[in-house]
Amino acid sequence: MTDRDPFAEGERAARDNIPAGANPYSAGSDEHALWAAGHEKVAGAIEGRGSDGS
Numbered sequence: 001m002t003d004r005d006p007f008a009e010g011e012r013a014a015r016d017n018i019p020a021g022a023n024p025y026s027a028g029s030d031e032h033a034l035w036a037a038g039h040e041k042v043a044g045a046i047e048g049r050g051s052d053g054s
Helices: 006-015 030-050
Strands: none
Touching (some): 006 030
């Protein structure tokens, strides 16, 4: 069984430095929103780690 997990795919894309605009799902779909949420979760964490407050 190969159920896709859009949230996990979005997380993986962010870790691989794939831009949020590369979301493969149709805009407005639940999958698009899940992929974007996963991407933002990881991208925000990565961005936060890179900030040293200066």
